[in-house]
Amino acid sequence: MEWNDKTLRIAEEAEEAIRPAFKELDRITDHNQWKVIRAFQRHRVSDYHFQGSTGYGYNDRGREVLDEVYADVFDAESAIVRPHFVSGTHTISTALFGVLRPGDELLYITGKPYDTLHKVIGKKDDGTGSLADFGISYRCIELDEAGQVDWESVEKAISPNTRVIGIQRSRGYSWRASFTVNAIGDMVKRLKSIRSDLIIFVDNCYGEFTELSEPTSVGADLIAGSLIKNPGGGLALTGGYIAGKKEWVEKAAFRLTAPGIGGEVGAMLDTLRSMYQGLFLAPHIVGQALKGSVFAAAVFEAMGYETRPRWDEPRTDLIQALQFQTESELIQFVQSVQHAAPVDAHVNPEPWDMPGYEHPVIMAAGTFVQGGSLELSADAPIREPYIAYMQGGLTYSHVKLAVLQAVERITLEQGL
Template sequence: LEEVIGIRPSRGSLAEYGISYRQVDLLPDSSFDLAGIAAALEDPSIRLVTIQRSKGYQTRKTLSVTEIGRAIAAVKAQRPDVICMVDNCYGEFTERIEPSDVGADMIVGSLIKNPGGGLAPIGGYIAGTAECVENAAVRLTSPGLGKEVGASLEVLPSFYQGFFLAPVVTAAALKGAIFAASCYEKLGFDVLPDGSEERHDIIQAVTFGHPEGVIAFCQGIQAASPVDSFVTAQPSDMPGYDSQVIMAAGAFVSGSSIELSADGPIKPPYSVYFQGGMTWPHAKLGILRTLQNMLDRHLIQL
């Protein structure tokens, strides 16, 4: 995303089209800096405020829908003309409400994460006001055509069935994340969130403090995968990242992170990010394999 925006120079970025970007970081307690946001909104050229719900490769808490709603209300009170968009990835169906219920003009996400239920083979979604959806549609295809045309690639039934199953699949992933947090915090590792905290997405972060832990964890997840379990995950250079990254996901859908998966950058603080597991038993198996892997390499003691 940094290269898409143009924070790191990249051909075809938004910056090349004259679209500027300004970031207001969260406060140390992971809450919104409302004063900083208000100051940024003094710039009359601002048309869009975007909020990332999940933590990404950061060790911060995930934003709740309620927190997002408060921030949107503050933005709209000052600048009702500004569009509020929420990157909802990993958060869908983890709460009873979504950001669109608390004032977001547009929410976006991936169909190979929570809302695809593990069945959608590709795709993303955009939901929100008619104006926002229409504007996105004409950018995706072309002016005058919008969402009236476009290849469906015969995957629409998988999308609909995936949406139907998504809540129960997401619930299984949440159980797996809570189990992972409970196991690793009892072993003395920093986990975020911990085993008793309220959840707002499916991601579980575990900080090891050394690369060996990240690698061993990911290789354990890969070994428990239904596809390519014989493969040994290794860190490598990847486009869009400023360090080597290790990714484990022996999934039926390439890149799916609602299926059992784990990944992390090989740089301090050496945290791994675990998510997914379409069924609770499989998520549990995956975590047990990571523990066995860590034990075999003398990285933990039981």
């Protein structure tokens, strides 16, 4: 493709500047790739593990070994990996319902969780089967002005009924920084020093393989994530995973199926090959997506825009936030992501009033897997400040194409 001289200069200067960041990302990719391969080897993965099962799924050795491989990769005692999880929200909901009981309290210490979890938390007597409907209370502690955990408020909030502490690793759709694994490890230590029986749950969505270790490596009791995000490697067509202490994973499995059944059944049909191969590819694909995010940040910083994280800051999730100056620039960026897609590139996304959102939202997602967040996508609420949230990218070149198209569209509109 042909780019104008200004676009080429910005791209070349950005790629020259970010070489050290790419070198560090390659180191992380190698570490995680080798970790996954060694887990496959330790558990003697063979082609017969890819065959799947039907009906009850009794004695599905492929399913059992996949659970073992995930537990190994995530430094956990146990794991369940299933296509029966329909989304990250469903997976997180299953984990929370598995370990909470009527009268217990869920306390989020990283501010409000994703909007999609608000209905899971629910309101008393809402009749939906939410946590609140089952007599489980909820509170959240907002982060302090520096975007860190407000420990004074947390310590005051923990009560005898507090059972689960919730931590959201990713920034989600906010301007705050995401929490690194080391930061989560510090949270776990401090919380356990307050009360050792607290169950520390981490929403690990968007974070897998972005660092050298995972929250379960630093003491988290339970984590959950979606297979159409990082660990599915762009190949898993659906599903999720829960990993952590054996006791809590087992209770989550009882919630997924039924008490007494748990993870011992569940036909995997024809999903195992893509789950295994997706996990194998995940460290590399995540590395490609992170390189794309670093490039995007460097380019837009060079153009005078604010980004979070900045290109030279450590990364712990896929999400790149870009703050634009006008509504038009924001829309141009999201549309450029769509027009760079291999799927539905002819579609021109427009802001619309999505149910559950206070402002119109524009979304770009030309993906092979519907909602696949490891594939390049972007979305933004149409409100000030005009922030677009970009995530994913199966290849660095794809992200680069989208960014350069956005640069040309925005600069053309500005008459530069």
